[in-house]
Amino acid sequence: MNVFLGIDLGSTTSKAVIVDKDGHIIGRGITNTRSNYEVAAQIAQNEAEFNSRFTLLHRRLKTDSNGSFDWGDIISQLENRFHYLQYRYRFYRLIEVMFENAALLENKELSGKVTTLLKKIQDDMLIDVEEKFLNGAISLSSDFFRDIFSTGYMQAIQDEDKSYYDQLVALYDRSITPVENEKLNFDFAQLAEEAIELLPEKSFQEDTDFRKNLDEVELLSLEPTDYIGTGYGRQLLPFEEKHIKSEILCHAMGAHAVFPGTRTVLDIGGQDTKAIQVDKYGLVTSFQMNDRCAAGCGRYLGYIADEMSISVGELGPLAMNADYEANICSTCTVFAGAELREYLNLGEKKENVLAGLHKAIVQRAFALLARSGGVRNEFTFTGGVARNQAVVKYVSQMVEQNYGKIKINCHTDSIFMGALGAALFSSRRK
Amino acid sequence: MDIQKENSMIKQKHMLAEQFIELSQVKETGKKVVYTFVPGNLTELIYAFDMLPVYPEINSLQSGMRQKSKEYIQEAEDMGYSEDVCSYVKCDIGMMLQGNIGPTGQQLPNPDILLLSYTGCFVFMKWFENLKQLYPNAEIAMLHIPYQESGKIEANAVKYIKDQLINEVIPTFEKVSGQKFDNDKLGEKMDLSAKAEELLIEIFDSAENTPSPIDAYFGGVYYIGPIFTAFRGSEDCLEYYQELLKEVNYRVANKLGPITPEGYMKEEKFRLVVEGPPNWTHFRGFWKLFYDMGAVFVGSTYTRVGGVYDDGFRHSSNDSIKSMAEYCLGCYTNRNIPQRIDLIESFITKYKANGFLVNSIKSCNSFSAGQLVMMRDLEERLEIPVGFIETDLVDPRYYSYSNIKNRLDSFFQMLDQRQSFNIGDDIVPDDVLT
DSSP states (O other): OOOEEEEOSSSSSEEEEETTTTSSSSEEEEEEEEEEEOHHHHHHHHHHHHHHHHHHHHHHHHTTTTSOOOHHHHHHHHHHHHHHHHHHHHHHHHHHHOOOOOOOOOOOOHHHHHHHHHHHHHHHHHHHHHHHHHHHHTTTSSOOHHHHHHHHHHHHHHTOOOOOOOOHHHHHHHHHHHHTTSOOOOOOHHHHHHHHTTTOOOGGTTTHHHHHHHHHHOOOOOOSSEEEEETTTTSSSOOGGBBOOOHHHHHHHHHHHHHHOEEEEEOSSSEEEEEEEEETSOOOOEEEEOOSTTSHHHHHHHHHHHTTTSHHHHHHHHHHHHOOOOOOOSSHHHHHHHHHHHHHTTTTTTHHHHHHHHHHHHHHHHHHHHTTOOOSSEEEEEEEGGOOOOHHHHHHHHHHHHHHHHOOOTTTTTOOOOOHHHHHHHOOOO | OOOOOOHHHHHHHHHHHHHHHHHTTHHHHHHEEEEEOTTTOOOOHHHHHTEEEEEEHHHHHHHTTTTOOHHHHHHHHHTTTTTTSOOHHHHHHHHHHHHHTTTTTSBOOSSSEEEEEEOOOOOHHHHHHHHHHOOSSSEEOOOOOOOTTTSSHHHHHHHHHHHHIIIHHHHHHHHHOOOOHHHHHHHHHHHHOOOHHHHHHHHGGGGGGSSSOTTTTTTHHHHHHHHHHTTSSSHHHHHHHHHHHHHHHHHHHHTTOOOTTTOOOOOOOHHHHHHHHSSTTTHHHHHHHTTTTEEEEEEGGGGGGTTTOSSSSSOSHHHHHHHHHHHHHHGGGGGHHHHHHHHHHHHHTTTTTTTEEEETTTHHHHTTTTTHHHHHHHHHHOOEEEEEEEOOOOOGGGOOOOHHHHHHHHHHHHHHHHHOOOOTTTTOOOTTOO
C-alpha cells in the first residue's frame, strides 16, 4: 500500500511517523538517539512499521465485525506482548555481550565473580519487566530499552555484593553502546505469532476473521512510497538531499495539521527551542531558535535529573507538588545545577527547587517567543518537553500573563510533530 | 579556485594599492594623516587640505578578511578589553599594538589628527579616546552628529554641525596642515562626489531587473568601496563608477546575474533584502551559502552606512559646509528606527524582494538594537517571510557555520514553500491522528 514516512532525528530521541495516502497517521515509532544515527533512524522506522501493522489490523477487524466486537483491548494486549518480545531479544543480546566482556577481564577471580552475579540476577530482571510489559506499565513507545534495562540492573546489583558494584556498572557501560548500535532485524510475523502465544485468552481467534486479517497484514508491503528526514541530525541520515527538510517547516506543518488554528508554535526539544510563526495556511512566516546555549532545553532537564538522581519522567510530577517556585536566576545549565545544590543544602524542599527550575526554562522559552513576534492565537506547544506537565503548567500561565486569553494546544503526540510534518510533506510531494 | 575579476575590481585594487603606498611615504612627502570613520566621513574636506585619510574600521574589516583579526582581538583582550567590546575596536587596537601593519603589508603612519565624526555609533567616541592614549601627540577634532530623532533633518541640527565644522574641525585642519581653508577647492571635490553618487544609485537601481545584475550585499561591499572610503571626490572614484556601470549594463543586456567568486550566478531563485553588515572573517564562505542556493541580494542597508543617496541627497558645492552637515545626518545608522524600516520597505518593494533577512552583529549595538522590531514591522506590513541570523564583524569566534547553515536552510525552504504554494495545498484530513 502507499505509505509515507517522516523521520525526525533529534538530539535525544529519534521519531518516525507513517501516514497513509490520505494523510492519516497509521504508525509511530520512537527510540533514543545514539552515536549510530542510521541505527536510531532504522529502529524508529521499524517501530513505526510494526505499529502501522497493528493499526491496520485493528482497522480491518473493526470493519469486518461492523463494530459488533471491541478489538481495541486485544490489539493493545497483543502489541504489549510484541514489545516485550522485542525487549527480550535485546535483553539476551546485551547479557551475552556482558558475559563476553566479563570473560575478557584480566583479573580472573573478578571475572568469575562478576559472571556468577550476572547469572544470578538475569532471570529475575527479565521476570520483573515481563510483568510490567504485559500489564502495559512500560512500553517501547514511551520507554527505551537502555532505560528499562539499566533501571532494573542498577536495582538488582545494589541488592547484591556491594564490593562488585563499580565493576558491574562498568561492565554495563562497556556493553550497552555496541549493542545499541547493532542493526536489528525483527520478523513481524514470527513475533506476532509468539505474542499470541503469550495472550492469556486465545479464543477470539475462533469464528472470526482474525487469522485471515493477520495473515494479510503481515504480507502488506509498507515500503514507503516517499520519505523525508528532519531534525538536528538530518544531514547525517543516509538520505539524498531531496529527502531532507528543515525541522522548522516540519514542526510547523505537524502542529498546523493537528491544530489547524495554530499561528504560533513553541517546540522545546533536546537541545534546541524553536519559536515559529505560521499563517493561516500553515506557511512559516518567521522563526527564532536558541543560539549558542542550550539552557532551557530538554537536556537541561536531563542534567537536573542526573544531579538529583531521579529519572526525567519524575521531574514534572515532583514540581507539580511545590508550594511555590524557588527563584532560579541562572540561565546556564551548569550554574543552575550549582543553584540547585545550594538550595537543597539550605534545606529548601526539592519540589520547590524543581518548580523554580521548570519556571526558569519556560521564561527562557518566552524570551525566544518574544523575539519571534510573540504568541498569537492559537498557540501550539510541541516537542519532547511538552510531555512534562509542570512545563505545560508554566507555559499556560505565562501565555495568559503576557498575551491574555489564547487557546493553547498541547497533544499527547507532541513529540511526534516534526516527524508527522515530514511524513505529510512527503505525502504531498507532486 | 580562480576568482573571476572584472575591470572595476582590478581598478579598485590599484586605487587601494596606490593609497597605501602614499600613506607609507608620508615621512618623505610630509603629508598629514587623519584617522576617521566611514559613516559621516569628511573625505572631501580632508583632501581639500591635502591630507590623507585612514579608516580604522576598514583596516579592521581587511584584517578580518585576511584572517588576522583573531590574533589582533586576542592582543586587545590580553590588554583588558572585554569580550563584549566592538570587535572592530579590538581588532584595530590589536593591529596598532602589533606595529600597525596595514592590509598591503606596509606600515601605516601615525595619525596627526583623530577626527572623531560621531555618526550613528556611540562606540566611536570611546574608540578614539583609546587611540588618543596610543597617539598622545595627535590633535583631536570632534564632530558630534545628533541622531535624527524626529525622523527628519532639522535646521537646528544642520546649524549645530556647521558651527562645529567652522569653529572646530576646519581650524584644527588648518593648524595641522598649515593650509588655509579653500572653499573652491572643496567645491570641486563635492561636485565630483555628486557625479559618482549619481552613478552609484543607477547601479543600485539596476537590481530592479530580473535577474538582478548585482548582488547588493556581498557584491555591494565592492561597489561601495571607493565612495565610502578614501576616494570620494576624486576623478579616480568617478572613473571607477563609470566602469562599474558599464559592466552592470552589459549584464542587464545579456540577462546575466552578478559575478560571484565562482563566476556568474547561475540561477536566481530568491531575491533578498538584508539588514546589517556582513561577516568579514568568513566572507567567501558566507556568500557561498547564498549563491549556492540561488539567493541574490537586491538591496542592503549596509551599503548605506557611508551615505544614503536613495532619497535624492547629493554632495553639493552650493553650500559645501551645509552639504557635509546634511550628508552626516543622513547616514543610515544615524536614522531612527521608523526611517530605517521605511527605507528597507522601499528596497523590498522597488527591487521586488521575496524575503527579508537580518544578519545581526554580536558586537555591534549601534546596528543591532531594534532589528527585531524592524523585522516584525516589515513582516506585518508586507507579509514577507523574514529570517534572522547572528554573526560578528571580525571576531571569528562568533561565526558558527552549522548554526547559520541550519537557520538558512529553514529560511530558504520557507521561501520555497511560499513560492510554490497554491491555495488548497494546505488541506489535511480533520482526523489526522486517527
